Amino acid sequence: MADPKSLYQEVILDHNRKPRNYGTLDHASHRAEGRNPLCGDHLTLALDLDGERIAAIAFEGESCAICKASASMMTANVKGKTVGDAETLIREFRDMATGQLDTGRQAHHLGRLTVFAGVRDLPTRVKCAILPWHTLHAALHAIADTSTESENDPMHAPIGDA
């Protein structure tokens, strides 16, 4: 991997190879399924809330490396956090991926998730990175199914199709 501007940095490849929190939960208070019908990315997300705190979270599914790494890093980041903190990350991640948040200049809480900032230059891949966050949002709002192509999805952002 020569190109340092590449999205395929070691941290993303590592999460793709060894996804964290991969699998399912025996007890989940919230679940949602996320799909990108244009490329076939598909994941299911399960989480268990302890009051306002995300006590446990797991995902599984079939997807490209960008989607899987995004899901893996997302679960690692929101585990133990409050629903409010997760919502902040969802918003900031989406804004970063769609080029509305410049992580170099504006304040944010994304930490290492900024490795996905480069996706904003790849319009056809933005949805891959956002899908897990999309699905987390749906799970927290008790929307059982979400799709990157669903019109009424609050996370829906018009982005070029495949």
Add this chain to the structure above:
Amino acid sequence: MTARPHALAPARPSALEVERIRADFPILKSAPGGKPLVYLDNAASSQMPQQVIDRLVRYQTAEHANIHRAVHTLSEIATAEYEKARGKVARFVNAREEREVIFTSGTTEAINLAMHGYGRKFIGAGDEIILTTLEHHSNIVPWQMLAEEKGAKIRVVPIDDSGELLLDAYESLFSERTRLVGVTHVSNALGSVNPVKSMIAFAHARGVPVLVDGAQAAPHLQVDVQDLDCDFYAFSGHKLCGPTGIGVLYGRAALLERMQPFKGGGDMILSVTFEKTTYNVIPQKFEAGTPPIAAAIGLGAAIDYLARIGMDAIAAHEHDLLAYATAQLERMPGVRIIGTAREKAAVLSFALDGVHPHDVGTLLNQDGVAVRTGHHCAQPVMQRFGVPATSRASFAFYNTMAEVDALVAGIRNVQKVFC
């Protein structure tokens, strides 16, 4: 494929001639992502030579007016050039008559025209339409819409593991209620060349007309609608080195005359009163409103360009590219070629173990190699092979063996990243 003998069959282009051909295509000298472009997405859309670009500029500079309407000189020039383009298309596919060529916005609209004009008039409740697993969505969805509206049924010809149609199954799908066959000449997802001529003969023996989706065939094979004996043949200009927004529905004159209009408006009528409208004759009956005049003339110029090179020479060079690329990929561990029909045209679909096609596409793009990744608007094919998507390299006559090498090197890089 149907080969038509040429009086002056050109020799196969040598590597040197390919370099000369490449000089005609300004975009092939570009580097859109910072790396020299290796354009292997020709099945999605091909590039335009300077000759066609120049023709579009000349039209807009000196010949543009609305057609079939005014008596002024400019309108007469534009009308003549537009109709001249129709004649070029007719000769390109060997239609009996120029009026059998209907200009549409592309293959999709051409098939929709056949559905509305023919299907809605002649296909009813309980009737059956035979399609194949290899169809592009644009030759599935219009017929599903018709089936839903009329209560008709769709029967689907299966394929084998190589991506060839199962012809015994095709023949067994015919019944008393079969009203139409829709079949792609060349599969856009796999490259399989279907034996449409014998399939048409079988359908005609049962009185069933056949629509051939030629979007992927017209750029690569010598198409002869009389030899094929098809009833409809649909294709697009932008896959033929022409502009977007122009396509063709060839239709047998007798069928076109019996069909109902697709779109209502100007130019498709002879007379209009609020009591009664009399439709124009073909082809105007199907060309309501101001057509894409410039694009049609550009398509004519593209056909001239291809004819100068020769479709046989084009097919031969692309065959060499495909054979070379196939041999290279077959040797690579972790690479699976999807679609291994005995007869294929210019398409190489593949999957890499453990790597999603979208990652393949993004990484190849970083090396300047443009391929298509996704379901190729052929989800039934993807389902048949149990993959959500594939990566697809598709070749044109201006591609080189060195570009195949760049693809192979790019695939090795992808495998290195994911190892």
